[in-house]
Amino acid sequence: MIESRPAPTNFGRSDVVATVIFEDRVEVPLGSVRLEDFSLWAASPIFPRSGRIDYVSGTIEVDMSPEDIFCHGVLKAEVAAVLQRRVKKHATGLLLIDSTRVVCPRAELSVEPDVVFVSRDAIDRGRARLVPKSSGEPGRFVEIEGAADLIVEIVSDTSVVKDTQRLPGAYHAAGVRELWLLDARRAPVSFVIHRRGETAFEPVGEERGAQRSDVMGCSYRLESRGNDFGGQDFDLIEV
Structure with missing residues (x-):
């Protein structure tokens, strides 16, 4: 209509x-x-x-579908919890989850990723900044502007093409250093860490069953198992 x-x-x-x-x-x-x-x-x-409403290279992308409890919500919670523990322990920056908007004018991008990490170094060097709330209240910020260090996207039924085709190019243009793509809709669970290449993101590949994250400074593997609720539980393991 x-x-x-x-x-x-x-x-x-x-x-x-x-x-x-x-x-x-x-x-x-x-x-x-x-x-x-x-x-x-x-x-x-x-x-x-x-819902999630993004602006990607001149196109407004709208997804109002409900989030799958296990293959999206539970998986996102596990990834965010593991990464947050490491970020907090080493005081390396800010780990934020969905509803945090990331804007990059040079890439024509305004998105709310599933998980985003912005390092203290990126903020100190001006690659990214915290955008203050319009009220000007001290300590109140509403979005990230610039290049995030790490973005995690979890594929859903309504975001396959967006997550795997449109967003990677947009994130590369925005200067994102590392992109994690996860898909738990079917077994086996897909977990791929991509590092920034010259013109596109490139899978880091596995070594001894784990993938190296240069941004986080360690390697990870993802395990899944059935639970008593009829869904899946996940373990993101630091190696």
Whole structure:
């Protein structure tokens, strides 16, 4: 369903733009084709607070599907918990989970990854920065701008092409150092660490059953097993 209506005043525009309505819940102004327009929408009160809405190389990507409890939610929690313990122990930076927006103007990118790590070094050297809340309150920040060190994406039924084809190129253009792609929808679970190559991300490959993360400074392997709830449990193991 496509309707024409006045653009919200939040965009600072009064012209008429088309609006695409998905599942009767999400309205995307077609006038928001530029990253700066999308960013204004994302910061406005009318931006949906559920689902995942990203801006990738000029395209607005909307995913309102429910998150699979085990092959997405439980897996994400395990990865985030293991990485957070290491980040906290060594005080290397910030480990954040979904709903944290990462913006990179040079790559025309505004996304909410499943897991993102930004190192203290990246912030100190200006490769990334914390964007303050518009209120200006001390210590309040709303997004990351620049190049994240590590991004984790977990593939779902509605994000296969996006996660495996569109996002890797966009993340490389944004200067991301390392990309982890996981897919637990079918056995065996797929877990691949990609390091930054000259023109694209490249799988690091396994050595003694584990994959090396240069960003985290150690190697990892992922194990899965059935649980009493009819789903899977996961163990991300540092080697």
